[in-house]
Amino acid sequence: MGRYVVRRLVQMVPVFIGSTLLIFLMVNVMGDPVAGLCGDRQCDAATAAQLKKEFGLDQPVWQQYLTYMGNVFTGDFGTAFNGQEVTELMSTAFPVTFRLTVVAILFEVLIGITLGVVTGLRRGRPIDTGVLLLTLVVISVPTFVTGLLLQLLLGVERDWIRPSVSTEAPFDELIVPGLVLASVSLAYVTRLTRTSIAENRRSDYVRTAIAKGLPRHRVVTRHLLRNSLIPVVTFIGADIGFLMGGAIVTERIFNIHGVGYQLYQGILRQNTQTVVGFVTVLVLVFLLCNLVVDLLYAVLDPRIRYA
Amino acid sequence: MRGATNAGWAACAVAVALAATACGGGGDSGGDGGGDGGAVLSSSWTDPQNPLEPANTNEVQGGKVLSMIFRGLKQYDPKTGEAEDMLAEKIETSDSRNYTVTVKDGWTFSDGEKVTAKSFVDAWNYGASLRNNQKNAYFFSYIEGYDKVHPAKGEQGAETMSGLKVTGERTFTVRLSQKFSSFPDTLGYNAFVPLPRAFYDDHDGWLAKPVGNGPYAVESYTKGSEMRLTKWDAYPGEDAARNGGVTLKVYTDNNTAYTDLMAGNLDLVDDVPAQQLKNVTNDLGDRYLNTPAGIIQTLAFPFYDKNWNKAGSVKVRKGLSRAINRKQITETIFQKTRTPATDWTSPVLGADGGYKEGLCGEWCQYDAAAAKKLIKEGGGLPGDQVKITYNADTGSHKLWVDAVCNSINNALDNDRACVGNPIGTFADFRSKSTTQKLSGPFRAGWQMDYPLTQNFLQPLYYTDASSNDGKWSNEEFDRLVDEANAETDPARAVEMFQKAERVVRDNMAAIPLWYQNGSAGWSERLSNVALNPFSVPVYDQIKVG
Numbered sequence: 001m002g003r004y005v006v007r008r009l010v011q012m013v014p015v016f017i018g019s020t021l022l023i024f025l026m027v028n029v030m031g032d033p034v035a036g037l038c039g040d041r042q043c044d045a046a047t048a049a050q051l052k053k054e055f056g057l058d059q060p061v062w063q064q065y066l067t068y069m070g071n072v073f074t075g076d077f078g079t080a081f082n083g084q085e086v087t088e089l090m091s092t093a094f095p096v097t098f099r100l101t102v103v104a105i106l107f108e109v110l111i112g113i114t115l116g117v118v119t120g121l122r123r124g125r126p127i128d129t130g131v132l133l134l135t136l137v138v139i140s141v142p143t144f145v146t147g148l149l150l151q152l153l154l155g156v157e158r159d160w161i162r163p164s165v166s167t168e169a170p171f172d173e174l175i176v177p178g179l180v181l182a183s184v185s186l187a188y189v190t191r192l193t194r195t196s197i198a199e200n201r202r203s204d205y206v207r208t209a210i211a212k213g214l215p216r217h218r219v220v221t222r223h224l225l226r227n228s229l230i231p232v233v234t235f236i237g238a239d240i241g242f243l244m245g246g247a248i249v250t251e252r253i254f255n256i257h258g259v260g261y262q263l264y265q266g267i268l269r270q271n272t273q274t275v276v277g278f279v280t281v282l283v284l285v286f287l288l289c290n291l292v293v294d295l296l297y298a299v300l301d302p303r304i305r306y307a
Numbered sequence: 308m309r310g311a312t313n314a315g316w317a318a319c320a321v322a323v324a325l326a327a328t329a330c331g332g333g334g335d336s337g338g339d340g341g342g343d344g345g346a347v348l349s350s351s352w353t354d355p356q357n358p359l360e361p362a363n364t365n366e367v368q369g370g371k372v373l374s375m376i377f378r379g380l381k382q383y384d385p386k387t388g389e390a391e392d393m394l395a396e397k398i399e400t401s402d403s404r405n406y407t408v409t410v411k412d413g414w415t416f417s418d419g420e421k422v423t424a425k426s427f428v429d430a431w432n433y434g435a436s437l438r439n440n441q442k443n444a445y446f447f448s449y450i451e452g453y454d455k456v457h458p459a460k461g462e463q464g465a466e467t468m469s470g471l472k473v474t475g476e477r478t479f480t481v482r483l484s485q486k487f488s489s490f491p492d493t494l495g496y497n498a499f500v501p502l503p504r505a506f507y508d509d510h511d512g513w514l515a516k517p518v519g520n521g522p523y524a525v526e527s528y529t530k531g532s533e534m535r536l537t538k539w540d541a542y543p544g545e546d547a548a549r550n551g552g553v554t555l556k557v558y559t560d561n562n563t564a565y566t567d568l569m570a571g572n573l574d575l576v577d578d579v580p581a582q583q584l585k586n587v588t589n590d591l592g593d594r595y596l597n598t599p600a601g602i603i604q605t606l607a608f609p610f611y612d613k614n615w616n617k618a619g620s621v622k623v624r625k626g627l628s629r630a631i632n633r634k635q636i637t638e639t640i641f642q643k644t645r646t647p648a649t650d651w652t653s654p655v656l657g658a659d660g661g662y663k664e665g666l667c668g669e670w671c672q673y674d675a676a677a678a679k680k681l682i683k684e685g686g687g688l689p690g691d692q693v694k695i696t697y698n699a700d701t702g703s704h705k706l707w708v709d710a711v712c713n714s715i716n717n718a719l720d721n722d723r724a725c726v727g728n729p730i731g732t733f734a735d736f737r738s739k740s741t742t743q744k745l746s747g748p749f750r751a752g753w754q755m756d757y758p759l760t761q762n763f764l765q766p767l768y769y770t771d772a773s774s775n776d777g778k779w780s781n782e783e784f785d786r787l788v789d790e791a792n793a794e795t796d797p798a799r800a801v802e803m804f805q806k807a808e809r810v811v812r813d814n815m816a817a818i819p820l821w822y823q824n825g826s827a828g829w830s831e832r833l834s835n836v837a838l839n840p841f842s843v844p845v846y847d848q849i850k851v852g
């Protein structure tokens with residue numbers, strides 16, 4: 001197990017380098033970021049040159065990348081165009097998005113798995129069909145529609161929530177945005193769990209467990225659910241990364257100043273430092289989530305043990 | 308359909324349950340600024356692009372803050388746009404080149420430091436110095452010695468501009484490198500405000516919490532999310548704030564800001580999103596304002612491309628101008644928040660200030676037959692097609708570019724005569740247009756720096772001027788602008804500028820499209836809301852409650 005973890009960690013290095021290099025190149029291909037800094041007027045040549053020097057844009061891309069990576073290992077992610085350290089931006093943005101992601105994942109786990117188990121055990125009954133239809137609707141309606149509708153309905157018409165989340169973004173304000181963010185994945189989790197449960201319900205070990213006379217809830221939670229959760233865990237694990245990076249739409253609608261917002265601003269302003277910095281961290285999050293998922297397999301199914 | 312309604316109800320039920328708890332929790336900590344007597348208002352804001360230094364701020368959102376916490380020698384009247392003395396006791400000149408400025412007595416910064424002649428001179432030298440990377444440094448380029456502190460190439464040769472001299476505690480002299488009679492009128496611009504010692508001594512500290520001499524003082528600044536400004540009680544000026552303060556809240560999307568206004572969480576929105584324009588009178592009634600601002604939208608041409616700069620090109624450009632149905636586009640797409648342009652300046656200048664309604668004449672009037680004829684006479688469209696380049700990331704430019712193309716296509720009876728050419732980001736668009744990489748017309752919006760005709764013409768059309776991205780060049784125009792700048796009588800100067808503007812018209816150096824309005828919507832708590840010519844709310848005049 002220990003060796004497996006180490007091997008996985010070592011594998012992360014080339015992935016990390018490759019993905020950051022790709023992002024770096026992509027952002028650089030977009031052209032000269034300094035041109036956008038002076039508004040509808042051209043920066044005078046001297047100031048532009050000076051700015052390029054300050055942001056290190058006057059060097060060849062490979063050299064910029066090396067310098068950048070060198071700095072990253074010392075914890076320096078560079079400076080955004082508005083003079084803020086990227087690490088400072090991260091320290092405000094990541095906790096907010098992290099909270100949002102936690103809320104979303106909780107919804108996925110609690111509602112998604114519960115609905116999945118309920119429908120999986122009652123396949124073909126009205127409740128199954130109902131939930132199936134509901135998930136279909138949730139999947140097919142774009143997030144921004146659900147988001148804007150809920151915001152309008154609950155925030156403006158009913159006054160139950162604040163349409164925009166405050167700067168501190170405490171958990172209670174993130175409930176509705178979290179639900180919106182989770183909605184599509186939630187539907188998938190429901191469907192995944194349902195299929196998995198329905199499949200495993202007829203398997204030998206479940207029959208054996210029932211034959212042993214175990215109480216129903218024990219059969220379901222200890223035997224059926226545990227084995228059915230493997231695909232679901234994979235999905236949720238990968239989803240953590242997606243949710244953190246893909247919260248742009250939800251964060252915009254509810255005015256949450258998290259990772260999505262910073263990335264969006266960074267791309268609009270072609271701010272290489274911000275974009276690459278945030279994506280670097282997101283890549284790390286992805287990699288770690290994948291590792292955790294793989295380790296969880298072993299916990300869920302002792303047959304899958306790594307040497 | 309049934310499924311959909313069911314789902315809707317289910318979603319609501321869940322959300323209701325959640326919202327109930329959310330409200331319970333949030334209510335205790337609530338109060339959101341309304342608790343302290345209702346005197347503080349909240350307003351929508353966008354994160355400034357550059358660090359908040361006066362000579363480094365070139366967009367509206369940063370400028371908004373500067374105009375609240377700073378006062379310069381001059382101040383533009385929020386209604387007429389006229390430059391009036393603020394900190395200037397008098398600005399004297401006999402030759403439009405050497406100016407003597409006397410600063411009023413009794414002004415201080417909010418940290419107690421006195422505002423002196425030195426506060427100005429040091430600030431201007433700081434702004435001009437190449438070493439400080441100030442993006443608005445060119446504002447000081449008229450001052451003698453600018454080329455030493457800000458050379459186009461090579462090392463900086465001097466620390467300060469030779470044209471600036473402190474002659475007393477409250478007086479200093481300015482010597483310009485050329486005659487410029489409207490120079491005093493430019494001094495209302497944010498780049499020219501005085502700076503306190505704290506700015507130089509503790510620069511990072513100052514940036515984290517700027518200190519100025521205006522009606523408001525910064526109480527706290529959380530970058531990227533919120534700035535709290537409170538009324539500065541010891542403010543010596545006559546335009547002291549009529550409210551207790553302003554909280555600027557950063558919104559990622561102006562739609563959310565509008566929604567927050569509707570929900571009662573926000574008092575003022577100074578940019579009503581285009582999608583909401585249809586509902587705005589219904590939603591807000593007379594709490595909505597839509598007035599002209601000093602912004603004009605034009606189509607510029609690549610004069611460096613010989614396809615657009617040959618014998619018949621003038622006719623082609625004029626033909627294109629006549630093929631655009633401005634009235635229809637401003638009414639249907641912009642819901643009358645734009646006004647069809649009939650000259651190259653802006654109505655906010657007023658007739659005395661140089662705005663000349665109808666100067667463009669028939670060339671800006673829609674006439675499909677005439678357009679067709681002109682383009683044919685001019686040798687047809689280069690490559691039989693025009694591509695209008697724009698940035699697709701902000702400002703709903705796609706909408707109007709498509710409409711303009713539609714209009715041109717209809718007028719010319721040719722589906723392929725005009726297409727839009729979107730570019731992903733503003734930065735990329737700017738880098739392509741400023742390096743002359745575009746081969747067709749491109750959008751060229753212009754927001755004035757100060758309400759002067761000069762500002763609408765010189766930076767855009769003078770040979771090699773800072774925003775003359777299409778590289779248009781015309782000797783007669785240049786000569787007329789030089790003469791107008793040297794003219795000491797304002798009325799005569801305006802006349803000369805209009806002569807120059809006619810040269811722009813006769814060559815159709817750029818197609819004027821429409822003047823942009825500023826818009827604002829506000830809550831029932833506010834009254835006396837107005838927008839200045841820069842489409843920024845006049846915060847200090849707003850009354851709360």
